[in-house]
Amino acid sequence: MPALAAVRHNPDPKRKYEALRAAGKPPKVALTAAMRKLLILANALVRQDRTWTESPPRGCSRPAFPELPATATVHG
Numbered sequence: 001m002p003a004l005a006a007v008r009h010n011p012d013p014k015r016k017y018e019a020l021r022a023a024g025k026p027p028k029v030a031l032t033a034a035m036r037k038l039l040i041l042a043n044a045l046v047r048q049d050r051t052w053t054e055s056p057p058r059g060c061s062r063p064a065f066p067e068l069p070a071t072a073t074v075h076g
Contacts, residue, residue, distance in 0.1 A: 003035040013037060 006013040013034045020030035045052055 003031055003038055006038060007031065007034050 003013070007017040007030075008014070016037060017030045017034050020033055021027065025033075041052070
């Protein structure tokens, strides 16, 4: 349920979900990918002992939900 709410209301997971859907993935597969991203994000936040912010701190090397290049293929 958190992943479903995230792809509806949070811009980052929503973008990821829509990119996967545009790449031809079924809705459940795209939602499962969003679930996994949320779990990875939650684990990273706990491991780094920090809270979630909309934009990552300066020390982060990459965003939580990176954009897919237009030419990228998505493997499910």
